[in-house]
Amino acid sequence: MGADAQGPLTSPITSKNLSVIERSKQLAAWTAVDNHVKSEHRVIGIGSGSTVPYVVERIVMQGPEVNEGRLFIPTGFQSKELIVKSGLSLGDVDQYPTIDVTIDGADEVDKQLNCIKGGGACHLREKVLAEAAKTFVLVADYRKNVEYLGTNFKPGVPIEVVPFAYAKVLQNLHHALDCPQATLRMAVAKAGPVVSDNGNFIIDAPFSMERMKDPYTIMVQIKMLTGVVEVGVFCHMAVAAYFGNQDGSVTVKYSDGQVKTINPPQ
Ligand SMILES: O=C(CO)[C@H](O)[C@H](O)COP(=O)(O)O
Numbered sequence: 637m638g639a640d641a642q643g644p645l646t647s648p649i650t651s652k653n654l655s656v657i658e659r660s661k662q663l664a665a666w667t668a669v670d671n672h673v674k675s676e677h678r679v680i681g682i683g684s685g686s687t688v689p690y691v692v693e694r695i696v697m698q699g700p701e702v703n704e705g706r707l708f709i710p711t712g713f714q715s716k717e718l719i720v721k722s723g724l725s726l727g728d729v730d731q732y733p734t735i736d737v738t739i740d741g742a743d744e745v746d747k748q749l750n751c752i753k754g755g756g757a758c759h760l761r762e763k764v765l766a767e768a769a770k771t772f773v774l775v776a777d778y779r780k781n782v783e784y785l786g787t788n789f790k791p792g793v794p795i796e797v798v799p800f801a802y803a804k805v806l807q808n809l810h811h812a813l814d815c816p817q818a819t820l821r822m823a824v825a826k827a828g829p830v831v832s833d834n835g836n837f838i839i840d841a842p843f844s845m846e847r848m849k850d851p852y853t854i855m856v857q858i859k860m861l862t863g864v865v866e867v868g869v870f871c872h873m874a875v876a877a878y879f880g881n882q883d884g885s886v887t888v889k890y891s892d893g894q895v896k897t898i899n900p901p902q
Contacts, residue, residue, distance in 0.1 A: 656882050657777050657779075659880065659884075660777035660778055660879075660880030660881060660882065661686065661687040661690055661775070661776070661777045661880055662690040662693075662880065663880035663881075663884065663886050664687065664690075664775040664776055664777065664878040664879055664880035664886060665687055665688070665690030665691040665693070665694060665739070665775045665878075665880075666690060666693075666694045667878050667880075667886045667888075667898065668691070668739055668773050668774075668775045668876070668878040669691055669694035669695055669698075669739065670694070671876075672737050672739065672771055672773050672876070673694075673695060673698070673737055673739070674737075675698070675702050677706070677736035677737055678705065678706055678707065678736060679706070679707050679709065679727065679732045679734070679735045679736050680695070680706060680707070680708050680709070680735065680736060680737055680738070680739075681708075681709045681711070681729075681735045681737065681738025681739070681740070681765040681766075681768065681769050681772075682708050682709065682710055682711065682715040682718065682719055682738075682739070682740075683711050683715060683738065683739060683740025683741055683758075683762055683765070684711045684712050684714050684715050684740065684741065684756045684758040684762060685714075685740075685741035685755070685756050685758075686741070687741040687775050687776060687777070688714075688715060688718065688739070688740065688741055688775075689718060690775075691739045691775060692718050692719065692722050692724070693722075695708075695722075695724070696722050696723070696724070703724055703725075706724070706725065707725050707726070707727035707732060708724045708725060708726060708727065709726075709727050709728060709729050709732060709735055709738075709765060709768075710726065710728075710761075711740065711758050711761040711762045711765050712756070712758040712761050712762075712833045713833050714756070714758075729761075729764055729765060729768055732768075733768055734768060734770070735765060735768045735769040735770070736769070736770055736771070737769055737770065737771040737772075737773065738765045738766055738768070738769035738771070738772050738773070739773045739774075739775060740753070740762055740765070740766065740772070740773075740774060740775070741753075741774070741775055741776055742774045742775075742776050742780055742870075742877070743755040743780065743789045743794075743868075744780050744782050744785050744786070744787065744788060744789040745774055745776060745780055745781060745782065745874075745877045745879075745889070746782055746783060746784055746785050746851070747783050747784075747889070747893075748872075748891075748893075749774070749872075749873075749874045749875075749876075749877055749889060749890075749891050750785060750851045750852070750869065750870065750871045750872075751774060751785070751869070751870050751874065751877070752785050752786075752789055752793060752794070752868055752869060753794070753868045753869075753870055754793075754794025754795075754796070754838070754868025755789070755791070755794065755868075757794065757796070757821070757830055757832045757833075757838045758832070758833065759794055759796065759866055759867075759868040759870075760796050760832065760834055760836075760865055760866040761833065761834070762870075763866055763870060763873075766870060766873045766874075767873070771875055772873050772874050772875060773874060773875060773876050773877070773878070774874045774876070774877035774878065775877075775878045776877065776878070776879055776880075777879065777880050778879050778880065778881045778882060778887075780879065781877075781879040781887060781889070784845060784848055784849050785848045785851050785869070786842070786843065786844075786845055786848040787845070790842065791840040791842065792815075792817065792818065792840045792841045792842030792843065793840070793841045793842075793843065793854065793855075793858065793867060793868055793869055794821075794838055794839075794840055794867075794868035795809075795818075795838065795839040795840075795841055795858055795864055795866075795867055795868065796832055796834070796836045796837070796838055796864070796865040796866045796867075796868075797836060797837050797838070797839055797863050797864055797865060798836055798837075798863055798865060799831075799835070799836060799837050800863075801862065801863025801864075802820055802829075802837045802839065802863070804862075804863055805839060805861050805863045805864055806818055806819075806820065806839060808861045809839065809841050809858070809861070812861075813841075813857055813858065813861075815841045815842070815843055817841075817842045818839055818840065818841035818842070819839065819840055820837060820838075820839055821837070821838040821839065821840050834865070836865055841858070851869045851871055852869075852871045852872075854867075854869060855867045855869040855871060872891075874891060875890065875891050876888055876889065876890050876891065877889045881897075883900065884900030885897050885898060885899050885900055886898045
Protein backbone atom coordinates (compact mmCIF):
# COMPACT_ATOMS: atom_id res chain seq x y z
CA MET A 637 0.00 0.00 0.00
CA GLY A 638 2.80 2.38 0.86
CA ALA A 639 4.44 1.85 -2.48
CA ASP A 640 2.00 3.92 -4.54
CA ALA A 641 1.94 6.95 -2.24
CA GLN A 642 2.31 10.21 -4.11
CA GLY A 643 3.99 13.30 -2.76
CA PRO A 644 2.28 16.63 -2.15
CA LEU A 645 1.59 18.54 -5.33
CA THR A 646 3.12 21.91 -6.06
CA SER A 647 1.38 25.25 -6.74
CA PRO A 648 -1.10 25.21 -3.87
CA ILE A 649 -3.72 27.87 -4.42
CA THR A 650 -4.43 28.82 -0.83
CA SER A 651 -1.15 28.14 0.94
CA LYS A 652 0.50 31.57 0.59
CA ASN A 653 -0.70 33.09 3.84
CA LEU A 654 -1.12 29.95 5.88
CA SER A 655 0.59 29.50 9.25
CA VAL A 656 2.91 26.52 9.64
CA ILE A 657 0.19 24.52 11.36
CA GLU A 658 -2.46 25.32 8.76
CA ARG A 659 0.00 24.52 5.98
CA SER A 660 0.72 21.18 7.69
CA LYS A 661 -2.97 20.36 7.81
CA GLN A 662 -3.35 21.27 4.16
CA LEU A 663 -0.38 19.14 3.12
CA ALA A 664 -1.74 16.12 4.97
CA ALA A 665 -5.23 16.59 3.55
CA TRP A 666 -4.14 17.16 -0.04
CA THR A 667 -1.74 14.21 -0.04
CA ALA A 668 -4.38 11.90 1.43
CA VAL A 669 -6.93 12.98 -1.17
CA ASP A 670 -4.41 12.52 -3.99
CA ASN A 671 -3.60 9.00 -2.79
CA HIS A 672 -7.04 7.72 -1.77
CA VAL A 673 -9.89 9.60 -3.49
CA LYS A 674 -9.94 8.14 -6.95
CA SER A 675 -12.12 9.19 -9.89
CA GLU A 676 -14.08 5.94 -9.69
CA HIS A 677 -15.14 6.62 -6.10
CA ARG A 678 -18.80 7.65 -5.99
CA VAL A 679 -19.64 7.77 -2.26
CA ILE A 680 -17.23 9.72 -0.08
CA GLY A 681 -17.35 10.31 3.69
CA ILE A 682 -16.28 13.74 4.91
CA GLY A 683 -15.14 14.04 8.53
CA SER A 684 -15.10 16.96 10.96
CA GLY A 685 -12.61 19.45 12.33
CA SER A 686 -10.25 22.12 11.09
CA THR A 687 -8.22 19.84 8.77
CA VAL A 688 -11.20 18.60 6.79
CA PRO A 689 -11.85 21.85 4.85
CA TYR A 690 -8.54 21.17 3.08
CA VAL A 691 -9.81 17.69 2.17
CA VAL A 692 -12.87 19.22 0.55
CA GLU A 693 -10.73 21.91 -1.07
CA ARG A 694 -8.62 19.25 -2.76
CA ILE A 695 -11.64 17.18 -3.81
CA VAL A 696 -13.18 20.28 -5.42
CA MET A 697 -9.89 20.73 -7.32
CA GLN A 698 -10.43 17.32 -8.91
CA GLY A 699 -12.95 19.18 -11.08
CA PRO A 700 -16.69 19.29 -11.75
CA GLU A 701 -16.59 16.39 -14.21
CA VAL A 702 -15.15 14.07 -11.55
CA ASN A 703 -17.41 15.33 -8.78
CA GLU A 704 -20.59 15.16 -10.82
CA GLY A 705 -22.47 12.02 -9.80
CA ARG A 706 -20.52 11.69 -6.55
CA LEU A 707 -22.28 11.82 -3.18
CA PHE A 708 -20.65 13.19 -0.06
CA ILE A 709 -21.69 11.92 3.37
CA PRO A 710 -21.10 14.30 6.32
CA THR A 711 -20.16 13.42 9.91
CA GLY A 712 -22.03 16.38 11.33
CA PHE A 713 -23.27 19.93 10.91
CA GLN A 714 -19.86 21.38 10.03
CA SER A 715 -19.08 18.94 7.23
CA LYS A 716 -22.65 19.15 5.92
CA GLU A 717 -22.21 22.92 5.53
CA LEU A 718 -18.82 22.40 3.95
CA ILE A 719 -20.21 19.98 1.37
CA VAL A 720 -23.16 22.18 0.47
CA LYS A 721 -21.14 25.42 0.32
CA SER A 722 -18.56 23.74 -1.92
CA GLY A 723 -21.27 22.85 -4.43
CA LEU A 724 -20.94 19.10 -3.84
CA SER A 725 -23.93 16.76 -3.56
CA LEU A 726 -25.03 15.65 -0.14
CA GLY A 727 -26.03 12.12 0.82
CA ASP A 728 -26.56 10.35 4.13
CA VAL A 729 -25.28 7.13 5.58
CA ASP A 730 -28.79 5.71 6.00
CA GLN A 731 -29.14 5.84 2.19
CA TYR A 732 -25.54 4.81 1.53
CA PRO A 733 -24.31 2.44 4.26
CA THR A 734 -21.31 1.48 2.11
CA ILE A 735 -18.86 4.31 1.53
CA ASP A 736 -15.92 4.08 -0.88
CA VAL A 737 -13.57 6.20 1.21
CA THR A 738 -13.90 8.35 4.34
CA ILE A 739 -11.26 10.93 5.25
CA ASP A 740 -11.33 12.46 8.72
CA GLY A 741 -9.20 14.41 11.18
CA ALA A 742 -8.02 13.13 14.56
CA ASP A 743 -7.06 14.55 17.93
CA GLU A 744 -4.16 12.10 18.24
CA VAL A 745 -2.97 8.97 16.43
CA ASP A 746 -0.65 6.33 17.92
CA LYS A 747 1.89 4.10 16.21
CA GLN A 748 -0.77 1.41 15.52
CA LEU A 749 -3.19 3.96 14.05
CA ASN A 750 -5.45 3.87 17.10
CA CYS A 751 -6.77 7.37 17.54
CA ILE A 752 -8.66 9.73 19.80
CA LYS A 753 -11.52 11.54 18.11
CA GLY A 754 -14.34 13.67 19.42
CA GLY A 755 -12.59 16.93 20.23
CA GLY A 756 -15.39 18.44 18.14
CA ALA A 757 -18.04 16.14 19.68
CA CYS A 758 -18.72 14.40 16.35
CA HIS A 759 -17.26 10.98 17.10
CA LEU A 760 -20.51 8.98 16.98
CA ARG A 761 -21.18 9.88 13.36
CA GLU A 762 -17.47 9.80 12.62
CA LYS A 763 -17.21 6.21 13.82
CA VAL A 764 -20.27 5.16 11.83
CA LEU A 765 -18.77 6.65 8.66
CA ALA A 766 -15.38 5.12 9.42
CA GLU A 767 -16.95 1.68 9.83
CA ALA A 768 -19.11 2.12 6.73
CA ALA A 769 -16.06 2.96 4.62
CA LYS A 770 -14.10 0.46 2.57
CA THR A 771 -11.11 2.73 3.20
CA PHE A 772 -10.77 5.00 6.24
CA VAL A 773 -7.94 7.55 6.23
CA LEU A 774 -6.81 10.05 8.89
CA VAL A 775 -5.32 13.49 8.28
CA ALA A 776 -3.66 15.74 10.84
CA ASP A 777 -0.77 18.06 11.53
CA TYR A 778 2.49 16.90 13.14
CA ARG A 779 1.29 17.60 16.71
CA LYS A 780 -1.13 14.67 16.51
CA ASN A 781 1.50 12.08 15.52
CA VAL A 782 2.38 10.30 18.79
CA GLU A 783 3.64 6.98 20.05
CA TYR A 784 0.92 6.67 22.71
CA LEU A 785 -2.50 8.31 22.91
CA GLY A 786 -2.76 11.04 25.53
CA THR A 787 0.76 12.38 24.94
CA ASN A 788 -0.29 15.86 23.74
CA PHE A 789 -4.07 15.66 23.80
CA LYS A 790 -4.87 16.19 27.48
CA PRO A 791 -8.68 16.56 27.83
CA GLY A 792 -9.02 12.77 27.70
CA VAL A 793 -11.28 10.31 25.91
CA PRO A 794 -14.45 11.98 24.58
CA ILE A 795 -17.56 9.98 25.47
CA GLU A 796 -21.03 10.70 24.07
CA VAL A 797 -23.76 9.90 26.62
CA VAL A 798 -27.53 10.18 26.66
CA PRO A 799 -28.29 13.28 28.76
CA PHE A 800 -30.34 11.65 31.53
CA ALA A 801 -27.56 9.11 32.22
CA TYR A 802 -24.61 11.52 32.42
CA ALA A 803 -24.31 11.62 36.24
CA LYS A 804 -24.47 7.83 36.47
CA VAL A 805 -21.83 7.41 33.74
CA LEU A 806 -19.59 10.00 35.44
CA GLN A 807 -19.91 8.10 38.72
CA ASN A 808 -19.02 4.84 36.93
CA LEU A 809 -15.97 6.49 35.36
CA HIS A 810 -14.80 7.97 38.67
CA HIS A 811 -15.22 4.81 40.74
CA ALA A 812 -15.57 1.68 38.58
CA LEU A 813 -13.04 2.75 35.94
CA ASP A 814 -10.79 4.74 38.29
CA CYS A 815 -10.88 7.93 36.21
CA PRO A 816 -11.41 10.64 38.86
CA GLN A 817 -10.84 13.56 36.47
CA ALA A 818 -13.69 12.69 34.10
CA THR A 819 -15.92 15.75 33.60
CA LEU A 820 -18.95 16.86 31.64
CA ARG A 821 -17.85 19.05 28.72
CA MET A 822 -19.25 22.56 29.17
CA ALA A 823 -20.10 24.91 26.32
CA VAL A 824 -18.10 28.11 25.87
CA ALA A 825 -20.64 30.57 24.43
CA LYS A 826 -23.67 29.00 26.07
CA ALA A 827 -24.59 28.29 29.68
CA GLY A 828 -24.59 24.54 30.26
CA PRO A 829 -23.12 21.48 28.61
CA VAL A 830 -22.03 20.90 25.03
CA VAL A 831 -24.85 19.17 23.15
CA SER A 832 -23.80 16.96 20.23
CA ASP A 833 -25.43 16.95 16.78
CA ASN A 834 -27.39 13.95 18.10
CA GLY A 835 -28.73 15.80 21.16
CA ASN A 836 -26.41 14.06 23.61
CA PHE A 837 -23.87 15.23 26.23
CA ILE A 838 -20.09 14.72 26.07
CA ILE A 839 -17.86 13.57 28.93
CA ASP A 840 -14.06 13.94 28.72
CA ALA A 841 -12.21 11.19 30.57
CA PRO A 842 -8.42 11.49 30.99
CA PHE A 843 -6.68 8.18 31.76
CA SER A 844 -3.06 7.69 32.76
CA MET A 845 -0.49 7.19 30.02
CA GLU A 846 0.03 3.63 31.24
CA ARG A 847 -3.62 2.81 30.63
CA MET A 848 -3.70 4.66 27.29
CA LYS A 849 -1.07 2.22 26.05
CA ASP A 850 -3.97 -0.24 25.75
CA PRO A 851 -6.66 1.93 24.11
CA TYR A 852 -8.78 -1.05 23.02
CA THR A 853 -9.38 -2.15 26.63
CA ILE A 854 -10.30 1.39 27.68
CA MET A 855 -12.67 1.70 24.73
CA VAL A 856 -14.45 -1.57 25.58
CA GLN A 857 -14.68 -0.80 29.30
CA ILE A 858 -16.25 2.61 28.63
CA LYS A 859 -18.58 1.33 25.94
CA MET A 860 -19.97 -1.28 28.36
CA LEU A 861 -21.29 1.48 30.68
CA THR A 862 -25.03 1.79 30.14
CA GLY A 863 -25.89 5.27 28.91
CA VAL A 864 -22.77 5.57 26.77
CA VAL A 865 -23.59 6.02 23.10
CA GLU A 866 -20.06 6.06 21.66
CA VAL A 867 -16.44 6.33 22.75
CA GLY A 868 -13.95 8.59 20.97
CA VAL A 869 -11.28 5.91 20.72
CA PHE A 870 -11.04 4.29 17.27
CA CYS A 871 -9.06 1.04 17.10
CA HIS A 872 -8.03 -0.97 14.02
CA MET A 873 -10.05 1.22 11.65
CA ALA A 874 -7.73 3.44 9.60
CA VAL A 875 -5.60 2.08 6.76
CA ALA A 876 -3.33 5.12 6.78
CA ALA A 877 -2.71 8.36 8.68
CA TYR A 878 -1.17 11.43 7.00
CA PHE A 879 0.66 14.04 9.06
CA GLY A 880 1.83 17.33 7.58
CA ASN A 881 5.21 18.34 9.03
CA GLN A 882 6.71 21.76 9.75
CA ASP A 883 9.35 21.34 7.01
CA GLY A 884 6.73 20.68 4.32
CA SER A 885 7.14 16.92 4.31
CA VAL A 886 4.32 14.47 5.00
CA THR A 887 4.69 11.43 7.25
CA VAL A 888 2.40 8.54 6.37
CA LYS A 889 1.80 5.75 8.89
CA TYR A 890 0.13 2.61 7.54
CA SER A 891 -1.89 -0.04 9.37
CA ASP A 892 0.75 -2.67 8.52
CA GLY A 893 3.33 -0.70 10.54
CA GLN A 894 5.13 0.93 7.61
CA VAL A 895 6.06 4.58 8.00
CA LYS A 896 6.98 6.70 5.02
CA THR A 897 8.09 10.31 4.76
CA ILE A 898 7.27 12.14 1.58
CA ASN A 899 9.66 15.04 1.09
CA PRO A 900 8.49 18.42 -0.17
CA PRO A 901 9.15 19.20 -3.81
CA GLN A 902 12.54 20.98 -4.23
O1 LIG B 1 -12.78 14.18 15.98
C1 LIG B 1 -13.00 15.28 15.58
C2 LIG B 1 -14.26 16.00 15.83
O2 LIG B 1 -15.09 15.26 16.66
C3 LIG B 1 -11.97 15.98 14.76
O3 LIG B 1 -11.69 15.24 13.63
C4 LIG B 1 -10.75 16.15 15.61
O4 LIG B 1 -11.13 16.91 16.74
C5 LIG B 1 -9.60 16.82 14.88
O5 LIG B 1 -9.90 18.12 14.55
P1 LIG B 1 -8.83 19.13 13.96
O6 LIG B 1 -8.55 18.71 12.55
O7 LIG B 1 -9.50 20.47 14.07
O8 LIG B 1 -7.62 19.05 14.84
